[in-house]
Amino acid sequence: MTGDTGGAQAPLRSASRVTLDDVARHAGVSAATASRALGGGPHVAAATRERVRAAAEELDYVASPEAARLAGGPTGRVAVLVPHPSRWFFGELLEGLEGELRAADLDLVLFRVGGPEERAAFFARLPARRKVDAVVVLTPVDETEHARLASLDVAVVAAGGRVAPYPSIAVDEHAAGRQAMDHLLHLGHRRIGMIDVEDAGRPDGRRAAWEAALRDAGVGPDGDLVVTVSADGEGGADGMARLLGLRSPPTAVFAHNDEIALGAVRTLRRAGLRVPEDLSVIGIDDHPLAALTDLTTVAQPVREQGRRAGELVRAALRGELDQQAATLPTRLVLRGTTSPPAAPR
Known part of the structure; x- marks a missing residue:
């Protein structure tokens, strides 16, 4: 009936x-x-x-807060908007977030908002979505999307990057990039390439760090030394091949993340080049494979960012949220894929 x-x-x-x-x-x-x-x-x-x-x-x-309370009070659910749940970075964020929410008897409801069509469909249907007590965004949102989220009248927090205007937990992308670049410059490298990502989804502080570090070292950034690829190992392998095809290849490469860096190392070894004797490689993240493959990297506390985002949600639901942004530290991890440049032959 x-x-x-x-x-x-x-x-x-x-x-x-x-x-x-x-x-x-x-x-x-x-x-x-x-x-x-x-x-x-x-x-x-x-x-x-x-x-x-x-x-x-x-x-x-959109159901009013009063109606939601009359219907049974808080839902005990937190929506999480994630662009690429299969990627290691987002998986780590979700692990930390889910653990903190579970400790508060809150359920995580995952919504994938990757490509343009997925995003458009999700935000178009947003007012009729099931009720939640809060939203965590792991992806940037534009003004229209922000307005749709605001229509839910629930707390919204961000993790893994600065997503204005929400309270957020992140690392300083520019500072992390400078740690990687300054290490290469201190080793004596001046012709440094970058393998950047084509779908970072936010202003790329790592690319800006590459440019600023070279300028500070008195080296004009060479646009030919930057390639953009997909944010995975295959993208890194392709990007490294493109850099090796230059008339004057770099002596070192700064990869946007560790997965890209590992793909770059694979291409170098298949080309018969030694890492780091012939070419140095550094990434960012400290992916679990970085230690196993002796990759020099800049570590960021990914799971901790998710956990701290869960703390923000819990504070918001208690009416105690007053923190607008927190920046967690990164650190250089020296391993075996970087060394001074080879002497000219």
């Missing part, structure tokens, strides 16, 4: 807030059925549930 009362009615819009009754009338069902459909309740036919959700989306309906 679904409680249907007939066909869909004409849209109801007014200057006041859209109510559940408006959604029910627009979908042609009772208010009780509309409530069960939007809340994931039982005894609602699939076609009816979809019609109610479509009506809620069209009217931009």
Whole structure:
């Protein structure tokens, strides 16, 4: 028994807030059925549930906090927006976040928002999404997306990068990049290439660090020494091949992350070049494979960023959130893929 009362009615819009009754009338069902459909309740036919959700989306309906409390209070759920859950970096963030939320009896609800179509579809449907108590964003959001999140009227925090205007936990990307570049410069390298990522999703502090470090060393940045690739090992392998194809290849390479750096090392070894004797390589992250492969890197506390984001959520739900941003430290980890440049032959 679904409680249907007939066909869909004409849209109801007014200057006041859209109510559940408006959604029910627009979908042609009772208010009780509309409530069960939007809340994931039982005894609602699939076609009816979809019609109610479509009506809620069209009217931009968002349940009021008062209605949510009357319906049972806090949901115990925290939405997490992540662009690439299969990547190590985001997996580590989620591990730290989930552990902190679980300790507070909060469930993590994961939403993948990777490509443009996924993002557009998610944010278009956002007002009709299941109710949550807070949102954690692991990806930048534009002004339109920010407005959609604001319509939920819940706390929003960020992790893994600065995502204005939310309270956030991150590292200083520029400082981490300078640690990598200053190490190479101190070793004596001046022709330093960079393998950057094409989908960083935010202003690239690491690329800016590459440029600033070279200028500070009196070396004009050479745009030919920068290649952009996908943020994985295969991208790094391809980027290194492109740098080796230059008339004057670099003597060292700064990779945007460790996975890219490891791909670059593979290409060098397949080309018969020695690392670091012929060419030095450094990354950022301290991926678990970095220690196993003796990769020099700049370590960042990825899981800790997720855990601290969970602390922000818990503070927000207690009404105690006053911290706007926290920056965690990074550190240079010296291993076996960097050394002074080879003497000219």
